[in-house]
Amino acid sequence: MAHLLRSRPLRCLYWVQPYIGVGPQNQAEMVARAVQKRLGEIELLVLMGGRSAPFHSDNVEWIQLAPLRLHPLEFRLIDEQGDTPSQETLEARVQICQEALKRFNPDVVMMHNFMTKPNSHAPSQDEVSLLIDFARRKGIPVVSSVMDCFQGFEDIPESVLDRYLNDALNQVDQFFVRGSDKELLWKSCSTWKGYPKRFTFVGYPTPEHGSKEVAREDRIVVSGGGSELAHLFFTAAIQAANSAEGRFKDSHWNFLIGPNYPGDVDSLIGLAGGNDRITFHSLSSRREYLDLLSRARVSLSECGQNTFVDLELSRVPAVVVPYEGGGRFQEQLYRAQYLSTSGRGSMVRERDLAPELLLQAMVSAEDAVTRSLSLTLGGAEQIVTELLGFKVKG
Numbered sequence: 001m002a003h004l005l006r007s008r009p010l011r012c013l014y015w016v017q018p019y020i021g022v023g024p025q026n027q028a029e030m031v032a033r034a035v036q037k038r039l040g041e042i043e044l045l046v047l048m049g050g051r052s053a054p055f056h057s058d059n060v061e062w063i064q065l066a067p068l069r070l071h072p073l074e075f076r077l078i079d080e081q082g083d084t085p086s087q088e089t090l091e092a093r094v095q096i097c098q099e100a101l102k103r104f105n106p107d108v109v110m111m112h113n114f115m116t117k118p119n120s121h122a123p124s125q126d127e128v129s130l131l132i133d134f135a136r137r138k139g140i141p142v143v144s145s146v147m148d149c150f151q152g153f154e155d156i157p158e159s160v161l162d163r164y165l166n167d168a169l170n171q172v173d174q175f176f177v178r179g180s181d182k183e184l185l186w187k188s189c190s191t192w193k194g195y196p197k198r199f200t201f202v203g204y205p206t207p208e209h210g211s212k213e214v215a216r217e218d219r220i221v222v223s224g225g226g227s228e229l230a231h232l233f234f235t236a237a238i239q240a241a242n243s244a245e246g247r248f249k250d251s252h253w254n255f256l257i258g259p260n261y262p263g264d265v266d267s268l269i270g271l272a273g274g275n276d277r278i279t280f281h282s283l284s285s286r287r288e289y290l291d292l293l294s295r296a297r298v299s300l301s302e303c304g305q306n307t308f309v310d311l312e313l314s315r316v317p318a319v320v321v322p323y324e325g326g327g328r329f330q331e332q333l334y335r336a337q338y339l340s341t342s343g344r345g346s347m348v349r350e351r352d353l354a355p356e357l358l359l360q361a362m363v364s365a366e367d368a369v370t371r372s373l374s375l376t377l378g379g380a381e382q383i384v385t386e387l388l389g390f391k392v393k394g
Contacts, residue, residue, distance in 0.1 A: 010041065010390060011042075011108075012035075012045070012107065012109075013045045013047065013104055013109050014028065014045065014046045014111075014112070015110070015112065015128075015131055016046060017068065017112070017124050018048075019123070020072065021258075021260055022050070023305060027145075027178070028046055028048060028112060030380040031044075031380045031384070032046060032062075033208075035059060035384055036055075036059065038059070038388070039059050040059075042059065043061075044060045046060070046062045047065055047096070049065040049067055049068050049093070050065075050067050051067075065093045065097075066092060068085055068093075068123070068124070097131065101131070101134050107390060107391065107392050107393045108141050109131050109134070110142075110144070111142070114128065114144040114146070114172065115172055140393050144172045145383060147178060148180070148184055148204070148335070149179070149185055149187070151188060151329050153191075161191055174198060174200060174386075175198055176200050176202050177201045177202060178204055178305065179203070179375075179376075184334060188331070202386060204305070204376065204377050204379045205379040205383075206309060206378060206379070207287055208287075219253075220251050220300065221254050221300070221316075222234065222237045222253060222255045222300045223302075224261065225260070225302045226261065226262060227323045228262060229323045229325075230261055231261075233302070233321055234263070236354060236358055237255070238253075238268060241278050242273065243355055248359065250277070251297065252277050253279070254296075255280045257282050259283075265280065289310060290314060293310055293313075293314035294316070298362050300321070301318070301321070302322060303332040311344070311345065312373050317362075317366045318345030318346070319358060319361040320340075320345060321336075321350060321358075323350065339373065342371065342373055343368055344368075344370070345365050348361050
């Protein structure tokens with residue numbers, strides 16, 4: 001989009017609700033930092049359910065909504081204590097959104113991952129409806145920043161899918177796809193291919209990270225997400241570390257525990273059985289994760305969008321175990337298949353997870369030529385560029 005002459009900075013309200021993991025929070029911060037560099041051109045108000053503001057800026061404001069997430073096994077909405085949120089909590093969130101809209105009076109409303117999967121924000125429907133209704137009354141655009149592939153559309157009857165897509169296209173004016181490969185998106189929902197003008201491929205948002213090459217260490221980095229797969233994955237990887245022979249017999253295994261890990265860390269420590277080649281580490285930031293990956297011999301991980309990009313940035317030999325939720329989710333599987341068929345790493349399916357298969361995959365990943373996936377990066381900056389193509393309202 002071409003930049004427009006304007007009498008004041010464009011105002012964008014950005015709604016972010018992380019349901020599983022911290023990926024949405026990390027990506028929101030990257031977009032906010034890209035906005036921070038465009039002082040005088042754009043102002044951003046972030047409504048985010050989750051952690052508090054990561055930084056402050058003259059043109060970026062953060063408003064924290066009461067944290068909500070999905071239960072990792074039952075997929076019902078819960079609060080920080082793991083309880084069903086009270087009606088008062090939900091109403092308070094809506095009230096905060098109402099007050100923010102009135103005070104900030106945005107020129108564009110952007111929602112994170114809205115329409116990435118069927119009923120993607122049903123748990124927060126009152127907030128979503130409020131944002132969309134405001135935009136329609138004011139005559140301002142609604143955009144959605146979505147992942148590189150959709151999920152959950154595979155088994156939907158065609159008649160239901162048509163109604164859903166019609167609703168989506170009526171609610172969202174433009175989709176900013178945080179990805180670069182169109183076929184990856186179309187594979188996940190081929191029907192969307194009929195609306196190419198509604199999708200702008202902005203590339204993958206990337207954190208600031210030095211490109212200087214560092215020496216690899218004899219270290220295996222194992223990281224899991226916030227789903228129910230994480231505990232099973234860590235368990236299989238610990239068993240692999242305890243039974244490793246041959247080339248990985250003396251390797252150090254570093255298990256990175258994220259803030260939303262749903263399992264019992266003490267049970268993992270017990271399973272390690274005092275093996276001094278196994279250590280557990282609480283991960284504090286994505287930058288720390290990238291630094292560890294850049295020095296690792298092999299990475300074992302799931303295949304969420306941020307991890308997918310971090311594997312590309314670090315060039316580490318990769319084994320990915322995509323989270324599929326017992327067949328309920330395909331998003332990570334699409335990404336893992338793309339990585340594997342590109343010769344960039346090895347994949348072990350969730351249903352096949354076993355220590356011996358992880359060790360075999362590690363050998364294959366290390367023996368393969370570490371290729372680049374040729375991903376388009378800089379997605380956060382491109383999102384800001386696209387936003388600046390919209391008009392100031394009044």
